[in-house]
Amino acid sequence: MALATLGIVVPSVAAFYEFVLKGRKRLGYRIQMDTTTTNVAETDAELPGALLELQNHGVPLRHASLVLLRVENNGFTYIDTHDYVALDDDRVGIRFFFPNRKVVGTVITELSNDSLRANFRDLRTSFREETDRRPAGGVIELPKVPMNRNAHYKVLAALERVAGVTGEPAPPTLEGEIKDGRIQETQSRTNTPKRVITLVGFLVLLIVAQLVVFLRGNSGAPLDCTTGHLAVYGSTAFEPIVAEAAGAYRDLCPGASFAFTMEGSGEGVAALDDRVRAHDKGEFIAFSDGRKAAGMPGLTGRPISFFLFALVANPDAGVRDLTLSQVRDIYAGKVANWAAVGGNDLPIRLITRHRGSGTRAAFKERVLGTTAEAPPTVDVCPHDSGRQPFVCEVGDTGKLLTTVAGTSGALGYGEAGAAAATEGVRTVRIDDHPPTVEAADAHLYPFWETEYAYTGGEPAARSLSASFLRFLTTQTGADILRAHGLRPCAELADPARCQPA
Incomplete structure (x- = not known):
């Protein structure tokens, strides 16, 4: 009994310290390098010579320096774009200031996840004049x-010392804030403090003791882990x-297995409806980009993201x-050459999805509206038609994405995260608004x-279907949704936009 009480008290105290006293949201930064290019040793290698010859528009830098900054989420929760303290229309979240130095060039050198890449298309630099309060x-x-x-x-940034300034440059400073959290400078440590080692050792002993008690008293699966x-x-x-x-769920629950037949939203919902009408006792879920068609009363839907x-x-x-x-005119067949909408002199080749596709249904409802699409003109896609436009x-x-990438003059549509990760295609803004959750949530991006x-009725609370859907929207699955640029409905500024099924 005492051990069980201790097992509750210690984690509770730790959670109170981390989530309440220290704040859940923490953005850390570290200056991993800040050195002048003249501060190098004598060597026969060619590389130092190259570093000493940094240039800005052909003019050699006289007092150049290199800085490597690391920015990280070292807190306990997701940091979203609206967590930065800035005006909604300000794309800048944080700023690094370099006293008495000019920023000559910057580059992003490392990303922990490739999905972050699309955020840095608007990387900016500027220069502040001297004031009474700062250089x-x-x-x-x-x-x-x-x-x-x-x-x-x-x-990674290359900088040049301001003319007339001598001595070593002052280190950079960060300007910015995080709502309900903080920004802090982190340090790389080679030795772990003794108090941390002591605390970790105590917690390890406690966890081992709890594990022994658990194994003796319960041989079942973890909480909300369902097999089948x-x-x-x-x-x-x-x-x-x-x-x-599903892979992450299997890691948690090895007794669960999944089979995928993903052929389109319409086909998937129809296949589920057939299973329900046949009174199949198995477990099934159909994911659909938008609502199901009419005439399927046995299916129950819930908004996911x-x-x-x-x-x-x-x-x-x-x-x-x-x-x-312009988009509507293109898909109606009224515009057939990119030059008519400010592009190059090339025929427009439309790559669309088959009927029954949820993505196509979303495109028709949200973008085309009442505009009628031009019908397919060729059966094979891609198609070699010389200088002629076509629809396939x-x-x-x-x-679709690989076809657009390999077809000159092609235009198509697809899931935004997959589009951003596909080489050879360019994401096109609509009315100057990019495909972001923030723009869509604000009724700016359509x-x-x-x-x-969709499931056959309400799944049983202890079923694999119900457990997996909870996992997808509230646990690790929700992190996966965010990593792909999606957002659970409950996290929107206007959750009602995810209309009930």
Whole structure:
């Protein structure tokens, strides 16, 4: 009894200290290098010579220095774009200030997750003039980067000392705040403090003791861990996300297994409806980009996440932004050459999804509205048609993205996270708004849909279906959704936008 009480008190005290006293949200930064390029030893190697010859627009830097910064989420919870203390229309989240130095160039050198890459398209630098309170200096402006726990990125900067200043440059400082949290400078330690070793040793002994008690008194599975087999149907756009979540669930619950037949939202919901009408006793879930069709009363749906989509173009098209009116004219067949909308002189090749696709249904409802699409003009996609435009259809998101990447003048659409990770395609803004949760949540970006999970009636509370859906929206699965650029419905500024099924 005493051991069980201790097992509750110690974690409670630790949680109170971390979550209340120290704050859950913490953004850490570390200056891993700050050195002048002249502070090098004599050597026969060629590399130091190259470093001494840094230039700015062809002019050699006289007093250059290199700085390597590391920014990380070292707190206990996800940091979103709205957690940075800044105006909503300000894309800058934090700033690094370099007294008496000018920023010549910056580059992102390391990302803990490739999904962070799209955030740095708007990396900026500036220079502040001297005031009574501070010296002149360069500024690196970093965007509001959403970061999972332990995520990090590094910034390498080349700087030049301000004319007339002597001596060693002052270290950079960070400017910015995190709501309900803090920003702190972290230190790389080579030796662990004795008190930490003592605390860790005590906790290890406590955990071992609790494990022994648990194994003696209970041989069952962990809390909310269900065994069995679950068949998953539906959206090809959602397949990589739900497959990753299923893998994480299997790691927690080895007795669970999953089978995937992801051929499209419409096909998936129809397959589930067939199972329900046949009174199949197995466990099934169908994920759909948007609501199911009418005439399926046996299916029960629940909103899972806010699902973003993006227009994607082959870079040869020469466009980065289209108005909603231009998009509608293109898909109606009224515009057939990119030059008519500010792009290059190339025919427009439309790569669309097959009928029954949830992504296509979302595109028609959210973007085209009442505009009628031009019908397919070729059966094979891609198609060699010389300088002629064409329209063709493909069966899944991956095929669409690779086809757009390999077809000059092509335009298509797909899941935003997959589009950002696909080489050879360019995400196109709509009315100057990028495919972000913030823009869609603010009613500025139109191309999104609610991702629904459909089951045959309400699944039993202890079923694998119910357990997996809870895992997907409230546990590790929710982190996976965020990592792919999605957001659980409950985390939206306007949760009602995820309309009930």
